[in-house]
Amino acid sequence: MSDSSPDKPTSPNFDAALDFRSGWSYSEAPESSDYIELDENYGHYIDGRFVQPSKGRYLESINPATEKSLAKIADGTGEDVDAAVKAAGKAFKSKWSGLPGRERGKYIYRIARMIQEYARELAVLESMDGGKPIRESRDVDIPLTAAHFFYYAGWADKLEYAFPGRKAEPLGVCGQIIPWNFPMLMLAWKIAPALATGNTVVLKPAETTSLTALRFAEICSDAGLPDGVINIVTGAGQTGSNLVNHPDIDKIAFTGSTEVGKIIQKSLAGSGKRYTLELGGKGANIIFEDAAIEQAVEGVINAIFFNQGHVCCAGSRLLVQESIADLFISRLKDRMETLIVGDPLDKNTDIGAINSKAQYDRILNYLEIGVEEGAAIYQTQAELPKSGYFCRPTLFTDVGQSNRIVNEEIFGPVLTIQTFRTPDEAVEKANNTPYGLSGGVWTDKGSKIFQTGRALRAGVIWSNTFNKFDPTSPFGGYKESGVGREGGLHGLYPYVHLTS
Amino acid sequence: MADRVDVLKTYKTYVGGAFPRSESGRTYKVYGKNDQLLANACRCSRKDIRDAVEASRAAFSGWKSLSAHHRGQILYRISEMLEGRKEQFVEELIKSGISKKQSRMEVDAAIDRFIYFAGWTDKYAQIYGSINPVASDHFNFSYPEPIGILAVIPPETSRLIGPVSMIAPAIAGGNTLVMLASQTHPLAAITLGEVLHVSDLPAGVVNILSGYRDELIPVLTSHMDVxxxxxxxxxxxxxxxxxxxAALNIKRVVHTEQDDWLDPRHENPYSIVQFQEIKTTWHPSGY
Incomplete structure (x- = not known):
């Protein structure tokens, strides 16, 4: 503001934004990746060994931060899936289901320990293959993966205490299909409870992020896990469909989009196969006027920008009470400006690469839709690397309940902001969605937390926190966000047949 | 003196705490022993299903928010009301073609089953909920919450104990429901609506329709608010x-084997828990 202005404010800092960026520069802090050894081609892991795909077709696994190929992975055919299911069926009957729980548990403990031993390598590989910041793969994904195996290992010989009045029996062969956002962690969520309850597994990782699953197969071998107990078949949607429709599968566990979840549920109709689905979300993050603002800002950042927003339970709809909306949004923008978008292997990076070209295009399309619908877009000034798929942290304001960007899961670093006046209005807006996976509540008042939390129709409620995960904590959705729970005692149910 | 002429009952539906006839204006004949005409039951339509689902959605938030103790009281009240009308139900079952002994057993079992589930309302959350010892500074707990609106399709052959064995655990867990009575033997289930109505059960928690199952099942099971x-x-x-x-909107489906509904195996908390969602709440602990 110039001196000639008639409205000169008394404070010289009246319009100063919090500026964390200028004056600060970060030296590069790359995690070393030169010791990661990758083969040129990877086959499937079936019956305890790596085998070439039956038709000899391969898919490229691209590093989304460089757009360069890391390795080729087998494109699984119906024959490959069949071989894997047969191996799993044989292993179930001849070895695994008859093994005492205590011994099963010891194998799972071994796996947990070996994941810890390979933790750094797995974290680096996860970041290279999937684009997530090394800080997250190192501090979240891989430690939680190991912890998940460790937790379920302990259940293997204690199942008689888990289901009052009932005896638990394994189901048989479980077909498991996992997404690309948390490749190792989702593998653990699927495999650990299945093994603990005495089932055998055919797992299909996502085609863009299969490399850590293949490394995991080597760990299973090293751990001496009997052949055929775990089988890993790589490939894309058709491979998954072959797995879902294989007649000798007893249970399907799927994590992915609601769209594909519906297709799977429909294809399982009349088959009698059990299934669990962990699907999409459009989580509401509710900020009440009595919340601790700075903590809530941090929480919102974590809720939507963690893992580039590739999180099914992301807090992608911010609902902020009208009385503090202007202040809150301005603080949020200040904080967003500090986020570093860039090399996933750099320890300073907050937001890594968008997982694939397809997902990158999808996010950009939603940004266009948002603007076309009349919403106000705000993107940070973050510098983006020259190559690779990167997206700036993005906010949309001036949005209504009927906007597509408010209704549909974008699965990227894109937040919509709506306001509300009363708690009832917040709950009404939060629940006005076919999804029901997660919700956030920020307030200093305990009773408000419980009342709001109870009113939200969602499987996971984070109160004054967001995006926290633990092996002991059940996770899963209401409504179109899925069927069943993963994690904790409740995560055992999908893998057992209960008899009286 | 001339014999008194019996008053016959018009069997209607039970929707939203009222007893409307079908919107279709149509009925079909229900026969008992020796093909004796018992009644004209409502042949419900797509619109009746929609009305019933709407009524159960309207009732859901109130019913799930009622205290577990209160829900238990109401389920117990249902038993009391059923006990008082025991003879009416026994007679209705006998007319439908069941032996006197079997009819008595079935009504007794129905009364006891409501009492059994009345006692679960304030207990299942303690057994099937959990406090989760997470490895961070958070207090983390999980508890069961009702899943919402249920479509209940009881067996075609069981007149009373089948419907009761499905209604009792469903509402004990805080759900609301739309039930399709047996097509050939709908009368006892329809009359059950009268018992529910005088038991302080809020309107719309249980809705009971009759009609042709091949017309109604597709409509009810594809309804997007079920x-x-x-x-x-x-x-x-x-x-x-x-x-x-179910795949249209990821409905949860449980297919129950048709068997002896009198068997006490049907009395267990798992028939409540199967229609519960587990909600997990994280709360940081710190100063």
Whole structure:
């Protein structure tokens, strides 16, 4: 503001934004990746060994931060899936289901320990293959993966205490299909409870992020896990469909989009196969006027920008009470400006690469839709690397309940902001969605937390926190966000047949 | 003196705490022993299903928010009311073609089953909820919450104990429901609506329709505001159709085997828990 202005404010800092960026520069802090050894081609892991795909077709696994190929992975055919299911069926009957729980548990403990031993390598590989910041793969994904195996290992010989009045029996062969956002962690969520309850597994990782699953197969071998107990078949949607429709599968566990979840549920109709689905979300993050603002800002950042927003339970709809909306949004923008978008292997990076070209295009399309619908877009000034798929942290304001960007899961670093006046209005807006996976509540008042939390129709409620995960904590959705729970005692149910 | 002429009952539906006739204006004949005409039951339509689902959605938030103790009181009240009308139900079952002894057993079991589930309302959350010892500074707990609106399809053959064995656990867990009575033997289930109505059960918690099942099952199971389906029709093509309709909006489906509904095996908390969602709440602990 110039001196000639008639409205000169008394404070010289009246319009100063919090500026964390200028004056600060970060030296590069790359995690070393030169010791990661990758083969040129990877086959499937079936019956305890790596085998070439039956038709000899391969898919490229691209590093989304460089757009360069890391390795080729087998494109699984119906024959490959069949071989894997047969191996799993044989292993179930001849070895695994008859093994005492205590011994099963010891194998799972071994796996947990070996994941810890390979933790750094797995974290680096996860970041290279999937684009997530090394800080997250190192501090979240891989430690939680190991912890998940460790937790379920302990259940293997204690199942008689888990289901009052009932005896638990394994189901048989479980077909498991996992997404690309948390490749190792989702593998653990699927495999650990299945093994603990005495089932055998055919797992299909996502085609863009299969490399850590293949490394995991080597760990299973090293751990001496009997052949055929775990089988890993790589490939894309058709491979998954072959797995879902294989007649000798007893249970399907799927994590992915609601769209594909519906297709799977429909294809399982009349088959009698059990299934669990962990699907999409459009989580509401509710900020009440009595919340601790700075903590809530941090929480919102974590809720939507963690893992580039590739999180099914992301807090992608911010609902902020009208009385503090202007202040809150301005603080949020200040904080967003500090986020570093860039090399996933750099320890300073907050937001890594968008997982694939397809997902990158999808996010950009939603940004266009948002603007076309009349919403106000705000993107940070973050510098983006020259190559690779990167997206700036993005906010949309001036949005209504009927906007597509408010209704549909974008699965990227894109937040919509709506306001509300009363708690009832917040709950009404939060629940006005076919999804029901997660919700956030920020307030200093305990009773408000419980009342709001109870009113939200969602499987996971984070109160004054967001995006926290633990092996002991059940996770899963209401409504179109899925069927069943993963994690904790409740995560055992999908893998057992209960008899009286 | 001339014999007194009996007053026959018009069997209607039970929707939203009222007893409307079908919107279709149509009925079909219900026969008992020796093909004796018992009544004209409502042949419900797509619109009746929509009204019933709407009524159960309207009732859901109030019913789930009622205290567990209060829900238990109401389920117990249902038993009391059923006990008082025991003879009416026994007679209705006998007319429908069941032996006197069997009818008595069935009504007794129905009364006891409501009492059994009345006692669960304030206990299952303690057994099937959990406090989760997470490895961070958070207090983390999980508890069961009702899944929402249930489509209940009781067996075609069981007149009373089948419907009761499905209604009791469903509402004990805080769900609301739309039930399709047996097509050939709907009368006892329809009369049950009268008992529910005088038991302080809020309007719309249980809605009971009669009609042609091949017309109603597809409509009810594909309704986008139904959250779960509890089916005990064992025909493969019906089960497949139900599963496919469920996939429209990820409804939870439980197919229950048709068997002896008098068996006390049907009294267990798992029939409540199967229609519960587990909600997990994280709360940081610190100063």
């Amino acid at each position: 959250n779960a389906i509890w089916n005990s029709v064992e025909k493969q093509e019906v089960m497949k159709q139900i599963d496919e309709n």
